[in-house]
Amino acid sequence: MAEQNIEIRGFKPGDEQPLLECYHKVFGADPPGGARNAERWHWQFINNPTPGGKELILLAVDRDAPSTKVVGHFGGMPMKMFDRGAAKNAIIAVDEMVDPGYRRGLRRPGLFGNLGMEWFKRHQSSESYPLVYGFPNLAHFRIGNAVLRYEVIRTQPVLYREPLSPVAAGRGVEIVEINKAGEEFDRLFERLAPDLKLLVWRDHKYINWRFLEYRGFRYRVFAARDANGLRGYAVFRVCDWFIQNNCIIVDWLVPGGDIDATRELLRAGESLRAESGGPCISIMIPDNNPWFRDLQYEGFMVSPTDYICCCVSIGKQYSPYVLRREWYYTHGDFDHI
Amino acid sequence: MPHSRFRLEQLEIPESIPGFTLRCYQPGDETRILESFNRVFSVGNAWFEPRTIARWNWQFIKNPAGTQIMLAVHDETGEVAAQFAAVPRKFRAPDRSGMLGESVDSFVDARFRTALRRPGLFVVTVKRWCREFIGAQGDFFLYGLPIEAAARIGGAFLNYQCVENSLALEKNIEEKRPFGGPSMPAVSEVYDFDGRFDEFWRSIESELGMSNIRDAQYLRWRYLQHPEYQYRIGVVGDAARLDGYAITRFGAFDDRVDQLVVDFLARRGDADTMRSLLRWTADRGLEAGAKRISLLIPSSSPWFLQLQRMGFFVRSTKYEWNCSQNRKPFETHALRKEWHYTLGDTDLA
Secondary structure (H helix, E strand, C coil): CCHHHEEEEECCCCCHHHHHHHHHHHHCCCCCCCCCCHHHHHHHHHCCCCCCCHHHCEEEEECCCCCCCEEEEECEEEEEEEECCEEEEEEEECCCEECHHHCCCCCCCHHHHHHHHHHHHHCCCCCCCCEEEECCCHHHHHHHHHHCCCEEEEEEEEEEECCCCCCCCCCCCEEEEECCCCCHHHHHHHHHHHHHCEEECCCHHHHHHHHHHCCCCCCEEEEEEECCEEEEEEEEEEECCCCCCEEEEEEEECCCCCHHHHHHHHHHHHHHHHHHCCCCEEECCCCCCHHHHHHHHCCCEEEEEEEEEEEEEHHHCCCHHHHHHHECCCHHHCCCC | CCCCCCCHHHCCCCCCCCCEEEEECCCCCHHHHHHHHHHHHHCCCCCCCCCCHHHHHHHHHCCCCCCEEEEEEECCCCCEEEEEEEEEEEEEECCEEEEEEEEEEEEECHHHCCCCCCCCHHHHHHHHHHHHHCCCCCCCEEEECCCHHHHHHHHHHCCCEEEEEEEEEEEECCCCCCCCCCCCCCCEEECCCCHHHHHHHHHHHHHHCEEECCCHHHHHHHHHCCCCCCCEEEEEECCCCEEEEEEEEEEEECCEEEEEEEEEEECCCCHHHHHHHHHHHHHHHHHHCCCEEEEECCCCCHHHHHHHHCCCEEEEEEEEEEEEECCCCCCHHHHHHHEECCHHHCCCC
């Protein structure tokens, strides 16, 4: 493909459908992480409570095609972060792709590398988005590591629990499934965030948007409460990530050491697992978080995965070493589940 | 905007820096190397124990696989201003064998850091090391568990790649019968690595994917000739053949003191042998006053899961298993799946 045939530009109204067509061509109709459609795209980029998603889309378009033909995409979803008391914005890199027929387009380092370099040039202001992160697949990681300076935060293990023994009961906690998160979630987050240091801002607006507004996936949100209010919550989804019919704890926010709330939330998850007939409950959290150890005491085991948690720190505010030590995340902070 | 990675051989790096002589180790350098090493590494390291000449000689001079040290010597004072060194070891993989190097003890003395000059003294020293020690095929393969500062500079100039974040396995041994269960094969303590170890290695090497070669010659150097650490060696087997071995000592790793399983080998799935070796290790730990036993293995090892089933818990460490290759004979992703290593493959235990 000759260089002059490809235009690199931002998103314009009407690009949604060509973008989805490119996505399906690259990843197939039923990729890991679920199929993309217009509803999901709107949810991710337009309805996101952290604005700016559309402005983060960079497209490669074949100028010679009779109608708009998207042949490459580099973009991300903005996420509001809590960083040791301050609000910052980060970007989850999502759906980076180049149509297989155009991978040699443009000069070295190829269309993907050129798209990525152009994207970072446009968003290099560390004031707006100091951190870009994601779980690139292997091919994406190789080129991103070589050309765009992706850095490894950690090779990501997962914790899983097979139903070999029942989960012990917690005491003094009531578990309630919710369909809409209220301001009690804001208070929980305000209470727990300072200890966790760096994490996605999990206020009620975020919880509602991320887990309860999009109907394409069925997330189940369980709140652990006592007489003083919300003690913690867990979000579950049964899907085929890692193993078929996996009952995944997509998000987890429970105070360190609150074993009663933990056990009751796990028992709710265990009921979901039993209903679905799945083999295990699993969770992904940083391996230096105290829950990584404490969940093993509750019967979880650790397994490696192929996932590599990566970042690009624009302006070098976040080294991968700082992120490894201080960033708390779960599946919910990414887009694969 | 992030800049793309580059390779050391592609950089315009001067062959020398005025005021310093770059050269390989020569007999007699060890005193000056240790003076600088002990000064540099003691800063901010509460666990630091000064390196002795006996240990240095064992690690670099007596290593049966050779010596690979490049120095930057300050012309005016004769002090060693920077060092880049590797401890070479033989390895095998399913489709090749050869030599790799554990990157160790590399430093630049802060007094000689050329902060405003790029590339600095350390990078020039690394480049000279590569020129001197890159193999006949023109490739090198280094690995190690760098601390954060070393990983940063290695990532920038040596293309260090994270193979995996090292996870340790640990188990409390204060409980009663920590590895209880049915009767097990007996473990004998031995004081030498005899021909049975060579036989055992040949019989098991193909199970391991890629690994440093653990023949008797290597094991003798690594564990019997070490001038400071007293390792204890337990074996399962009989006079003719081995079914497994464990090498252990009570010591520090990752800022805690445990009974360390420094190295072990048992056939895949031979849980009885493994449990026996662990029980024997736990007994040695209790004798030494340890509260836990701990070990380091890749998370891709079948033992990673098996040991959890035996009651081990997984914890993060401050280390990442890193490698650096110039011609990429191995995909980092493949190394993540196939590389077998233990604490004994490092200089940390």
